[in-house]
Amino acid sequence: MSEAQIKSLEEEFEARIARDEKIEPKDWMPEKYRKTHIRQMSQHAHSEIVGMLPEGNWISRAPSLRRKVALLAKVQDEGGHGLYLYSATETLGITRDELFEQLHTGKAKYSSIFNYPALTWADIGAIGWLVDGAAIINQVALCGTSFGPYARAMVRICKEESFHQRQGYEITLKLAQGTPEQKAMAQDALNRFWWPSLMMFGPADADSPNTEQSMKWKLKRKTNDELRQQFIDQTVPQAELIGLTIPDPELKWNEEKGGYDSGEIDWDEFWQVVKGHGPCNKERMKARVSAWENGEWVRDAALAHAEKRQEKKLNKAV
Amino acid sequence: MKKEWPLWEVFVRSKNGLEHRHFGSLHAADAEMALENARDVYTRRNEGVSIWVVESKNITASNPEHNAELFEPAQDKVYRHPTFYDLPDEIKHM
Numbered sequence: 483m484s485e486a487q488i489k490s491l492e493e494e495f496e497a498r499i500a501r502d503e504k505i506e507p508k509d510w511m512p513e514k515y516r517k518t519h520i521r522q523m524s525q526h527a528h529s530e531i532v533g534m535l536p537e538g539n540w541i542s543r544a545p546s547l548r549r550k551v552a553l554l555a556k557v558q559d560e561g562g563h564g565l566y567l568y569s570a571t572e573t574l575g576i577t578r579d580e581l582f583e584q585l586h587t588g589k590a591k592y593s594s595i596f597n598y599p600a601l602t603w604a605d606i607g608a609i610g611w612l613v614d615g616a617a618i619i620n621q622v623a624l625c626g627t628s629f630g631p632y633a634r635a636m637v638r639i640c641k642e643e644s645f646h647q648r649q650g651y652e653i654t655l656k657l658a659q660g661t662p663e664q665k666a667m668a669q670d671a672l673n674r675f676w677w678p679s680l681m682m683f684g685p686a687d688a689d690s691p692n693t694e695q696s697m698k699w700k701l702k703r704k705t706n707d708e709l710r711q712q713f714i715d716q717t718v719p720q721a722e723l724i725g726l727t728i729p730d731p732e733l734k735w736n737e738e739k740g741g742y743d744s745g746e747i748d749w750d751e752f753w754q755v756v757k758g759h760g761p762c763n764k765e766r767m768k769a770r771v772s773a774w775e776n777g778e779w780v781r782d783a784a785l786a787h788a789e790k791r792q793e794k795k796l797n798k799a800v
Numbered sequence: 801m802k803k804e805w806p807l808w809e810v811f812v813r814s815k816n817g818l819e820h821r822h823f824g825s826l827h828a829a830d831a832e833m834a835l836e837n838a839r840d841v842y843t844r845r846n847e848g849v850s851i852w853v854v855e856s857k858n859i860t861a862s863n864p865e866h867n868a869e870l871f872e873p874a875q876d877k878v879y880r881h882p883t884f885y886d887l888p889d890e891i892k893h894m
Contacts, residue, residue, distance in 0.1 A: 509864045555844075562841050569825040572807070578827060579804050635824075642845070781829075785805060788830035 499699060504630040507573035515699060518692075519629055520574050521590070522701060527567035528585045528592035534560045535769050536600040536762075537609065545603060552649045553606065559646065563639045570631035586771050588758065593617075595678050597760030604657050604664075604671035610650015612672075612679040612717065618643055619713050620683070628700040651720065658724040665725070672721065673729040680744075681752045683710040689749075715741045807856040808834040810841075812848035820852050828853075 544550035584590035624636045657668035684706040696702040732745035805827040811820035823842045828834035834853040
């Protein structure tokens with residue numbers, strides 16, 4: 483194809499997106515669109531399955547059967563959400579094995595929040611309330627994104643995820659109403675998860691060079707800072723209602739802007755964790771890789787069994 | 801790993817009276833496993849009463865580049881729609 487032809491295809495493509503048409507896997511798309519989507523969607527899928535690790539550890543330690551079934555269902559959902567997203571990513575012409583390979587070798591990223599440890603039961607509350615809360619804000623914005631399979635996966639995920647946040651808030655609420663020790667535990671979890679949750683929205687707009695392109699492709703409907711502000715404004719009253727304090731001394735209601743002013747994020751910490759030096763990066767990847775490697779013989783055996791049965795069927799037919 | 805499990809497309813009937821609708825895809829070693837996985841992945845909240853799985857490689861799809869030849873001829877055939885025909889106002893139901 484000549485350069486002029488590609489340019490005209492690209493213009494038509496951008497115009498389709500501007501008209502709110504969806505792009506489907508077999509449609510022509512610019513190479514950059516394909517690559518950006520593989521990167522973002524697989525990062526999203528990886529985040530779902532790595533996100534199972536900090537919580538999975540608490541399933542057998544849940545304080546009651548009610549909490550245990552809820553957490554089990556939540557972690558199972560995350561596995562499911564990872565699968566929706568991996569399948570959607572594969573429609574762009576990359577295999578599941580290649581995607582896992584990218585995760586396991588560190589070529590692909592996942593949400594940094596899962597590189598923080600879940601130290602106490604209260605952390606399970608904070609993760610549901612804050613981490614899932616932040617994720618939902620990001621994901622609702624993606625339900626209208628331009629790539630059809632991604633948008634459809636997002637709609638399903640958003641529908642299923644609102645219980646995740648509620649169960650987390652309920653855990654935090656109960657602890658906040660409990661003994662002074664329990665309340666202190668809830669506050670401590672909020673203290674540790676507040677800032678990393680704000681970091682989930684990504685770098686500040688000024689340091690986010692891809693924002694303009696992503697907005698055009700509707701991979702983003704709002705900027706990182708706008709979504710972060712939305713999260714702060716929605717979460718502060720939820721903390722106040724249950725008597726917990728947001729660990730930000732600069733947090734103050736700003737009547738004029740109709741939102742909260744807040745303190746500066748520790749961006750050094752943000753980049754450190756992104757680059758792999760967070761508290762649990764190594765541990766998470768070790769758990770993930772060992773699960774994959776230890777499962778290899780099972781995957782191979784299942785396939786060998788299926789092939790053998792298929793052969794038998796064929797032989798009988800002959 | 802020798803090779804990947806094949807890819808399957810999953811269709812779910814949400815209740816009797818409705819058609820099976822495409823829900824998504826998944827990997828499985830064979831059809832039985834595809835059904836079991838589809839049940840776990842796509843019907844965790846009573847979304848279905850029946851599941852079909854079909855190996856993705858068995859689906860033949862039209863090429864979007866041929867959309868003009870395939871679908872545009874229907875656009876100017878307004879006489880295929882009831883609103884094309886003039887009826888007297890007295891006829892209320894037809």
